[in-house]
Amino acid sequence: MAEIEIKTAPADFRFPTTNQTRHCFTRYVEFHRCVSAKGDEAAECEKFAKYYRSLCPAEWVDRWNEQRENGTFAGPL
Amino acid sequence: MILRSLSCRFLTIALCDAAEPWQLGSQDAATPMMQGIIDLHHDIFFFLILILVFVSRMLVRALWHFNEQTNPIPQRIVHGTTIEIIRTIFPSVILLFIAIPSFALLYSMDGVLVDPAITIKAIGHQWYRTYEYSDYNSSDEQSLTFDSYTIPEDDPELGQSRLLEVDNRVVVPAKTHLRMIVTPADVPHSWAVPSSGVKCDAVPGRSNLTSISVQREGVYYGQCSEIRGTNHAFTPIVVEAVTLKDYADWVSNQLILQTN
Ligand SMILES: [Cu+2]
Numbered sequence: 001m002a003e004i005e006i007k008t009a010p011a012d013f014r015f016p017t018t019n020q021t022r023h024c025f026t027r028y029v030e031f032h033r034c035v036s037a038k039g040d041e042a043a044e045c046e047k048f049a050k051y052y053r054s055l056c057p058a059e060w061v062d063r064w065n066e067q068r069e070n071g072t073f074a075g076p077l
Numbered sequence: 078m079i080l081r082s083l084s085c086r087f088l089t090i091a092l093c094d095a096a097e098p099w100q101l102g103s104q105d106a107a108t109p110m111m112q113g114i115i116d117l118h119h120d121i122f123f124f125l126i127l128i129l130v131f132v133s134r135m136l137v138r139a140l141w142h143f144n145e146q147t148n149p150i151p152q153r154i155v156h157g158t159t160i161e162i163i164r165t166i167f168p169s170v171i172l173l174f175i176a177i178p179s180f181a182l183l184y185s186m187d188g189v190l191v192d193p194a195i196t197i198k199a200i201g202h203q204w205y206r207t208y209e210y211s212d213y214n215s216s217d218e219q220s221l222t223f224d225s226y227t228i229p230e231d232d233p234e235l236g237q238s239r240l241l242e243v244d245n246r247v248v249v250p251a252k253t254h255l256r257m258i259v260t261p262a263d264v265p266h267s268w269a270v271p272s273s274g275v276k277c278d279a280v281p282g283r284s285n286l287t288s289i290s291v292q293r294e295g296v297y298y299g300q301c302s303e304i305r306g307t308n309h310a311f312t313p314i315v316v317e318a319v320t321l322k323d324y325a326d327w328v329s330n331q332l333i334l335q336t337n
Pocket of ligand 1: 312
């Protein structure tokens with residue numbers, strides 16, 4: 001049985017409130033900016049991916065991925 | 078029934094982690110937050126009784142003494158500086174004594190800046206909940222997610238609570254900081270577990286955070302608390318707190334099950 005790692009996105013002082021919508025969105029944008037700056041295989045981007053996957057509902061991620069493909073994503077990429 | 082709920086209150090045979098028939102008080106605390114809420118309730122009740130006794134005494138005394146037979150000519154006092162100062166200062170002091178512990182609790186419940194160990198997403202649907210454990214994902218493909226439906230009214234097994242039990246419980250580790258991300262996929266819902274002292278609204282297009290740390294292993298029951306239409310009553314919440322080791326085993330089992 002593979003050992004699993006108990007670890008998640010850390011608390012972020014930029015988002016100290018109950019409303020964490022921006023936290024998830026910001027992490028998603030950060031990941032894609034990191035990828036476009038450092039290339040697809042950059043290891044340091046992987047942590048942002050882990051963060052946004054932890055924080056964002058899957059449905060939102062799917063929708064944003066679709067929007068990015070169509071070029072209609074609203075965030076600063 | 079009343080006896081059962083009284084024994085639930087006073088003779089702690091088993092701790093009270095689900096709603097009881099005829100229950101008057103809170104369910105037993107499973108998190109420091111709920112303990113704080115119960116303690117605050119008791120603190121405020123002290124002042125409540127004090128005020129109740131004082132006001133009742135004044136009221137009864139006034140009715141007893143100032144009537145036509147005993148006091149035919151009423152006194153006409155329209156002003157009194159001393160009493161006015163006293164009746165302004167004294168209630169403010171009482172309010173202060175209530176406000177201090179109340180705000181302390183309120184801000185401690187906000188504990189957003191504590192690093193959690195696990196993030197669990199509770200997504201409300203009409204009429205079930207989806208739980209996503211996405212800390213173990215290696216791609217946008219979900220690896221550990223499941224739906225939690227209520228057990229229908231006509232087939233609970235012996236010992237299961239009617240409309241309170243679900244088919245897939247949320248498994249969480251005890252004594253660990255959890256970050257619950259609460260959001261719905263359709264209409265407003267609410268994720269509420271009384272023993273944990275948590276009631277978090279699920280608002281469409283927004284994700285709300287609530288952090289809990291369950292202190293003892295057990296099964297905790299809650300219900301959707303955003304009753305805006307039919308069937309919200311049939312989306313209960315069941316949290317099963319286990320040891321960290323059992324949690325890790327459960328996660329790896331689920332991962333194996335869901336990837337195959
Ligand atoms: Cu609901």
